[in-house]
Amino acid sequence: MDTTHLHENPLLEISNLSIAFGAHPAVQDISLRIAPGETLGLVGESGSGKSATSLALLRLLPPTAHVTGSIRFAGEDLLALPEAQMRRHRGRSIAMIFQEPMTALNPVMRIGNQIAEALQVHHPELSRKTIRTRVLDSLHEVALPNPEQRLNDYPHQFSGGQRQRLLIAMALIHRPRLLIADEPTTALDVTVQAQILKLLKDLRNTHNLAMLFISHDLAVVFQACDQPADHVAVMQHGRLVEHAPARDLFLHPQHPYTRKLLASVPTMQTNRDQPLAVLS
Numbered sequence: 289m290d291t292t293h294l295h296e297n298p299l300l301e302i303s304n305l306s307i308a309f310g311a312h313p314a315v316q317d318i319s320l321r322i323a324p325g326e327t328l329g330l331v332g333e334s335g336s337g338k339s340a341t342s343l344a345l346l347r348l349l350p351p352t353a354h355v356t357g358s359i360r361f362a363g364e365d366l367l368a369l370p371e372a373q374m375r376r377h378r379g380r381s382i383a384m385i386f387q388e389p390m391t392a393l394n395p396v397m398r399i400g401n402q403i404a405e406a407l408q409v410h411h412p413e414l415s416r417k418t419i420r421t422r423v424l425d426s427l428h429e430v431a432l433p434n435p436e437q438r439l440n441d442y443p444h445q446f447s448g449g450q451r452q453r454l455l456i457a458m459a460l461i462h463r464p465r466l467l468i469a470d471e472p473t474t475a476l477d478v479t480v481q482a483q484i485l486k487l488l489k490d491l492r493n494t495h496n497l498a499m500l501f502i503s504h505d506l507a508v509v510f511q512a513c514d515q516p517a518d519h520v521a522v523m524q525h526g527r528l529v530e531h532a533p534a535r536d537l538f539l540h541p542q543h544p545y546t547r548k549l550l551a552s553v554p555t556m557q558t559n560r561d562q563p564l565a566v567l568s
């Protein structure tokens with residue numbers, strides 16, 4: 289396993305993180321780091337511990353979870369922070385988007401109000417006018433067509449891809465430093481998937497976001513990790529079995545499980561001689 293890479297200034301540094309539910313070890317001794325502007329792809333099949341890891345970052349695991357190790361974010365150990373301070377990070381400096389945009393949006397609330405409310409929770413001092421401007425700015429930023437005309441619409445009036453854009457707008461309105469994207473494109477068809485991936489990468493670049501990109505699909509992870517500094521970590525049964533720059537992992541997978549994941553992606557096999565087609 290290549291863990292020799294050292295980022296200059298990681299924003300997030302997970303060290304020796306272990307998570308157990310009773311006697312069941314869900315995550316075992318994993319260490320990961322992400323610097324601003326970088327994407328870390330976390331890949332593994334269902335049950336490998338990806339979501340438990342991301343929920344541990346936000347301290348959203350149920351009380352039955354036993355968590356050890358350290359999670360340093362911007363120099364603070366999140367696992368040691370008082371809950372009140374943790375609440376200030378959650379959704380603000382650390383934002384998260386999930387797989388199913390429909391369940392994350394309130395179906396009976398107009399989307400303009402939903403995004404405004406997300407902002408008001410942390411910024412009750414802002415005027416209505418400022419909030420409206422910030423909401424519209426965020427919708428422009430995620431390239432939602434005609435945002436002014438759509439503020440009063442309900443979630444069901446948007447397509448799946450547009451709903452994911454709304455959630456990204458909501459996640460970014462607080463100008464977070466770390467974005468956790470947990471299977472953000474899994475529910476979308478391939479064309480829309482590519483558009484959302486491009487949007488996430490553009491936003492990462494514009495805002496110098498650190499991004500934790502979680503997926504069971506190695507092909508999608510490779511598309512998300514498109515920069516030379518981007519790394520991919522492969523999880524199996526709660527352990528990191530391989531962790532390397534995306535390009536190295538694609539060209540020279542070391543662990544049999546990584547090779548198995550690569551082999552199960554048809555385009556990867558046919559494109560092996562042209563990795564740029566996948567990594568661009």
Ligand SMILES: Nc1ncnc2c1ncn2[C@@H]1O[C@H](COP(=O)(O)OP(=O)(O)OP(=O)(O)O)[C@@H](O)[C@H]1O
Binds near residue numbers: 339
């Ligand atoms: N609240 C919980 N209580 C008990 N066990 C849990 C809980 N949450 C997760 N686990 C267990 O921890 C392990 C890791 O689950 P996790 O959800 O992190 O996997 P995952 O890789 O994210 O899978 P998926 O892609 O299906 O979400 C699994 O064995 C799961 O059953």
